[in-house]
Amino acid sequence: MPETEEAQRTAVDLDRDYVREVFRAMLRARLLENKLSSLYKAGKIVGGVYLGKGQEAVSASLGASLIKGRDIFAALIRDQAGRTAFGEPLIDCTRTYLGSVLGPMKGRDGNIHRGRPLDGMPAMISHLGAAVSVVGGMLIARRLKGELAGVVGATCVGDGATSTGAFHEGLNMAAVEQLPMVVIVGNNQFAYSTPTDRQFACEDLLDRAKGYGVGGHSVDGTDLLACTKVIGNAVKLAREGNGPQMVVARLLRLSGHGEHDDGSYVPPVLKDSQLGRDCIETGVVQLIESGIATVEEIERWKREFTDEVQAAVAQAQQEPTPDPWDENWNACSTPTGRGL
Numbered sequence: 001m002p003e004t005e006e007a008q009r010t011a012v013d014l015d016r017d018y019v020r021e022v023f024r025a026m027l028r029a030r031l032l033e034n035k036l037s038s039l040y041k042a043g044k045i046v047g048g049v050y051l052g053k054g055q056e057a058v059s060a061s062l063g064a065s066l067i068k069g070r071d072i073f074a075a076l077i078r079d080q081a082g083r084t085a086f087g088e089p090l091i092d093c094t095r096t097y098l099g100s101v102l103g104p105m106k107g108r109d110g111n112i113h114r115g116r117p118l119d120g121m122p123a124m125i126s127h128l129g130a131a132v133s134v135v136g137g138m139l140i141a142r143r144l145k146g147e148l149a150g151v152v153g154a155t156c157v158g159d160g161a162t163s164t165g166a167f168h169e170g171l172n173m174a175a176v177e178q179l180p181m182v183v184i185v186g187n188n189q190f191a192y193s194t195p196t197d198r199q200f201a202c203e204d205l206l207d208r209a210k211g212y213g214v215g216g217h218s219v220d221g222t223d224l225l226a227c228t229k230v231i232g233n234a235v236k237l238a239r240e241g242n243g244p245q246m247v248v249a250r251l252l253r254l255s256g257h258g259e260h261d262d263g264s265y266v267p268p269v270l271k272d273s274q275l276g277r278d279c280i281e282t283g284v285v286q287l288i289e290s291g292i293a294t295v296e297e298i299e300r301w302k303r304e305f306t307d308e309v310q311a312a313v314a315q316a317q318q319e320p321t322p323d324p325w326d327e328n329w330n331a332c333s334t335p336t337g338r339g340l
């Protein structure tokens, strides 16, 4: 607890700003993803569309706890809110989904495998768990260059990813090396259509943190204020030299695996449970009840972000897709300045 009254006020204000930042990123991501879903259903997006609906509080709490320009964030398919909170412009998303040559992947990736490595965002890897090793490697590289002080590397995985070899090897190594890493496990009860009781036999995924020798934290992923507190604290612990931290967030995926999947295998009883709460809805109530934001402000943000999403889609839609005759199709990224 800060000693002086002024310091106490500042601490409260900082928390308030952080919570508002998290919620704004959640809202921007939700409005953007609603639009992506409509575009997909209208046949305007080729390939898959993957949403983070219901997981925004977890993802944005992580993204907003990280420092852009210093930290590393390896986002996964449910992390539009975290990307937004970490500072990724919305146009990066619409350009990638709509195949614009001006996007960070230059129109070579159709959906979600985008990144800006020079800004601390490695491009997403589909192979579940692989990002844990990538973040570990990036942190070791910083250590070798003498640039690790005060840095955190973070990634998010799903419950399914925790059963892969890559996850195990990556987290084990991070623990041995005592890296400043945060791994968020979004336990949304399903890996595609496989429920958790067909994925692992331990009672709680949190039990695994002990086995790896890393800090373990559990949070209700539908509760905005709990997410900001628990995830913000895990990032702080990692930053202060306490080694890797694993946070297990309990929630439910509020969409199909991708928009091609109606998720009809999710039992109604789960949807009606605490796990099935929509974090945006609970967040609105929490913000208003705690006086962190007013109804008018939230309505204004909705209008502002709706306009921003429309503009990002309209802009990407009128940009060119790659011309196969001009493209050199380099397999490796080159520092051209375009998209990096």
Ligand SMILES: Cc1ncc(C[n+]2csc(CCOP(=O)(O)OP(=O)(O)O)c2C)c(N)n1
Residues within 6 Å of the ligand: 078, 126, 127, 128, 157, 158, 159, 160, 161, 162, 164, 186, 188, 190, 191, 192, 253, 257
């Ligand atoms: C190593 C590996 N195995 C299988 C797949 C195919 N796959 C893609 S997403 C997915 C389910 C992921 O479930 P989970 O980790 O729980 O994350 P969620 O989609 O629920 O957020 C699977 C099996 C993959 N991408 N990588």
